Amino acid sequence: MEMAGTELRLGLPGTDSSSSASKITNKRPSSDMINSNDDEPAPKAQVVGWPPVRSYRKNVLQASYVKVSMDGAAYLRKINLNVYKSYPQLLKALDNMFKCSIGVCSEREGYNGCDYVATYEDKDGDWMLAGDVPWDMFINSCRRLRIMKGSEAKGLACL
Amino acid sequence: MASASLPEQVLKHLFSFLTSDKDRNCVSLVCKLWYEVERRCRRSVFIGNCYAVTPDIMIRRFPQLTSLTLKGKPHFADFNLVPDGWGAYVDPWIAAMSQSYPFCLEEIRLKRMVVTDESLELISTSFHNFKVLILLSCEGFTTDGLAAIAANCRNLRELDLGESEVEDLSSDWLSHFPDGCTSLVSLNISCLGSEINFSDLERLITCSPNLKTLRLSQAVPLEKLPDLLCRAPQLVEFGTGAYSSEVQSDVFSNLEEAFSGCKKLEGLSGFWDVTPAYLPAVYPVCSRLTSLNLSYATIQNPDLNKLISRCHNLQRLWVLDYIEDTGLQALAASCKDLQELRVFPSDPFGPEPNVSLTEQGLVAVSDGCPKLQTVLYFCRQMTNAALVTIARNRPNMICFRLCILEPRSPDYLTLEPLDAGFGAIVEQCKELRRLSLSGLLTDRIFEYIGAHAKKLEMLSVAFVGDSDLGLHHVLSGCESLRKLEIRDCPFGDKALLANAAKLETMRSLWMSSCSVSFGACELLSQKMPRLNIEVIDENGPPDTQSESCPVEKLYIYRTVAGPRFDMPGFVRIMNQDAAH
Numbered sequence: 080m081e082m083a084g085t086e087l088r089l090g091l092p093g094t095d096s097s098s099s100a101s102k103i104t105n106k107r108p109s110s111d112m113i114n115s116n117d118d119e120p121a122p123k124a125q126v127v128g129w130p131p132v133r134s135y136r137k138n139v140l141q142a143s144y145v146k147v148s149m150d151g152a153a154y155l156r157k158i159n160l161n162v163y164k165s166y167p168q169l170l171k172a173l174d175n176m177f178k179c180s181i182g183v184c185s186e187r188e189g190y191n192g193c194d195y196v197a198t199y200e201d202k203d204g205d206w207m208l209a210g211d212v213p214w215d216m217f218i219n220s221c222r223r224l225r226i227m228k229g230s231e232a233k234g235l236a237c238l
Numbered sequence: 239m240a241s242a243s244l245p246e247q248v249l250k251h252l253f254s255f256l257t258s259d260k261d262r263n264c265v266s267l268v269c270k271l272w273y274e275v276e277r278r279c280r281r282s283v284f285i286g287n288c289y290a291v292t293p294d295i296m297i298r299r300f301p302q303l304t305s306l307t308l309k310g311k312p313h314f315a316d317f318n319l320v321p322d323g324w325g326a327y328v329d330p331w332i333a334a335m336s337q338s339y340p341f342c343l344e345e346i347r348l349k350r351m352v353v354t355d356e357s358l359e360l361i362s363t364s365f366h367n368f369k370v371l372i373l374l375s376c377e378g379f380t381t382d383g384l385a386a387i388a389a390n391c392r393n394l395r396e397l398d399l400g401e402s403e404v405e406d407l408s409s410d411w412l413s414h415f416p417d418g419c420t421s422l423v424s425l426n427i428s429c430l431g432s433e434i435n436f437s438d439l440e441r442l443i444t445c446s447p448n449l450k451t452l453r454l455s456q457a458v459p460l461e462k463l464p465d466l467l468c469r470a471p472q473l474v475e476f477g478t479g480a481y482s483s484e485v486q487s488d489v490f491s492n493l494e495e496a497f498s499g500c501k502k503l504e505g506l507s508g509f510w511d512v513t514p515a516y517l518p519a520v521y522p523v524c525s526r527l528t529s530l531n532l533s534y535a536t537i538q539n540p541d542l543n544k545l546i547s548r549c550h551n552l553q554r555l556w557v558l559d560y561i562e563d564t565g566l567q568a569l570a571a572s573c574k575d576l577q578e579l580r581v582f583p584s585d586p587f588g589p590e591p592n593v594s595l596t597e598q599g600l601v602a603v604s605d606g607c608p609k610l611q612t613v614l615y616f617c618r619q620m621t622n623a624a625l626v627t628i629a630r631n632r633p634n635m636i637c638f639r640l641c642i643l644e645p646r647s648p649d650y651l652t653l654e655p656l657d658a659g660f661g662a663i664v665e666q667c668k669e670l671r672r673l674s675l676s677g678l679l680t681d682r683i684f685e686y687i688g689a690h691a692k693k694l695e696m697l698s699v700a701f702v703g704d705s706d707l708g709l710h711h712v713l714s715g716c717e718s719l720r721k722l723e724i725r726d727c728p729f730g731d732k733a734l735l736a737n738a739a740k741l742e743t744m745r746s747l748w749m750s751s752c753s754v755s756f757g758a759c760e761l762l763s764q765k766m767p768r769l770n771i772e773v774i775d776e777n778g779p780p781d782t783q784s785e786s787c788p789v790e791k792l793y794i795y796r797t798v799a800g801p802r803f804d805m806p807g808f809v810r811i812m813n814q815d816a817a818h
Binding site: 136 | 314316317318319375401403429431533534582583585586587588616641643645700701725726
């Protein structure tokens with residue numbers, strides 16, 4: 080995977096910033112609520128509890144099983160994302176499955192000190208760092224997972 | 239006076255013809271004698287807000303109940319707006335009833351409540367003739383609790399787990415049902431996630447000759463369905479498990495034959511993970527179907543169309559927006575008995591539409607289906623003209639819930655607010671009982687609602703309105719209003735304080751991300767001692783709020799129970815110390 084693809088930029092690789100405006104905000108961390116005091120129209124951030132679809136229903140909509148590849152492993156595995164309710168739960172399951180230690184990006188330390196990091200391919204075909212977006216959004220858009228060596232992920236900073 | 243001399247037995251007999259709670263409540267207000275007679279012979283109680291009353295008050299008034307229905311968390315809890323730990327615990331109710339109703343209580347129906355394994359065990363051992371357990375959108379229990387119910391409730395007729403969150407600890411809880419025939423009529427385990435022991439399931443179904451409703455979980459594969467259906471050809475409602483498999487002609491023909499054998503089948507649901515090639519196996523039952531829930535089925539046209547157009551007697555359809563406008567037009571042409579339509583979004587968070595579903599689809603159904611009265615519709619665009627047409631077509635509408643995915647979306651053709659369109663709905667549909675608004679709306683829509691929506695009982699409002707005037711119109715005009723839930727609207731103190739008395743005539747009011755100040759909450763609670771004013775704030779201890787600070791979330795409900803004491807740290811009940 081080329082490093083350019085993992086570079087953090089304000090836009091998707093190969094697009095200009097204006098056309099991808101709506102796509103950017105779907106990948107930002109969610110803001111809790113639209114501040115109705117803003118004069119300018121609120122950016123299209125994800126709002127808690129909107130649209131009003133029950134989590135039960137949201138969770139069931141995705142394809143249940145996604146492929147998981149790990150650098151250096153001979154076989155791919157499959158896991159059912161619907162079974163997990165949070166990133167820590169998922170990472171623990173992946174740790175068990177591959178007998179390794181997968182780190183979560185922390186705001187202070189970044190990815191230093193992790194043997195492996197979890198990345199995923201989203202609906203648009205982009206490879207994303209797992210952990211940025213809210214869990215619900217993640218399982219909606221995750222198509223496959225790849226567990227990468229921490230050293231390869233050095234180019235990925237954390238917001 | 240004749241009524242004064244009627245003996246209690248006669249009154250009891252007369253009252254036994256009154257089944258609705260409303261009638262019974264009226265009767266108990268006539269005079270003290272009638273109150274006394276009625277309360278002793280009341281068998282079924284519905285409590286729409288578990289904090290409006292206490293178990294003790296209920297038991298003191300009604301010494302012999304057969305059935306209790308309890309609702310807990312506010313509706314917006316469905317969308318994660320109510321933080322975990324808020325409350326709605328059923329344990330105190332079960333504990334109290336196990337002492338007072340051991341021989342009479344047979345049915346418990348709960349919605350949005352927290353249920354523990356301890357409570358389930360207590361239910362299973364305390365109530366000698368327990369028959370019906372319905373847990374809709376509940377949480378807090380595991381399959382261990384279900385094992386107790388299965389093992390101990392010898393006369394169990396209905397076990398419905400709704401869309402509850404159940405912790406799956408073991409797949410063998412089904413084995414706890416007794417050997418020999420069970421009295422099961424209805425079993426809904428569709429929410430369970432983990433593996434199922436198939437031989438237990440098969441045995442249970444074979445031993446339940448009265449089974450009419452069976453909803454399986456996703457863990458039951460398609461290959462198992464023919465066998466299960468052949469054991470229960472008398473089913474009226476059936477929910478499949480995962481409906482996918484490699485396409486094999488013998489599996490298909492077994493399945494088709496099994497469905498053909500179900501001559502009484504009227505309702506189908508389930509359909510997780512559908513392999514379209516297996517849909518035709520269901521064709522033999524289509525003409526008899528009145529209810530079809532495909533809202534988890536990611537199938538598209540033409541497979542979807544081919545299935546639905548065979549269901550000429552359909553009254554209720556739940557489906558994903560893969561049906562698109564073309565599918566809805568076909569629906570309008572084939573299903574003239576349709577009463578209820580729910581269209582859910584397949585990609586609620588995607589920024590661009592992934593399907594061609596617009597306002598046109600809903601207009602088509604409103605035009606073609608004369609009995610359509612209940613609508614839940616998620617879409618990405620709407621016009622005033624479409625809403626006006628829908629209103630004109632369907633003045634018999636009772637429940638209209640429209641969710642335009644992008645908040646504050648205007649009429650996409652004229653760029654105007656949708657006031658005129660929704661206004662037409664409330665003006666034309668005089669029997670409207672439930673309404674959910676979305677899109678760009680000003681205070682004007684609330685003026686229309688206050689003026690016309692006289693039968694409206696529940697209103698849901700999000701990202702709309704301009705000022706307090708909007709809220710004031712609703713509170714002062716909607717005579718039948720029972721539940722009002724509001725989020726992200728510029729409504730504040732004035733309207734609330736001016737309509738304080740109205741709040742006691744309603745079950746509850748929810749307001750989150752609005753502009754109601756802490757000070758107003760204090761004032762309101764002083765004015766209205768029979769309301770619980772709950773301020774929910776996860777951002778910091780509510781004690782540090784200044785008077786003018788807007789509260790994050792507000793939940794107001796009438797109660798005769800006084801303030802509750804089971805709330806977590808982030809919930810504060812105003813004036814709690816002063817009131818009691």
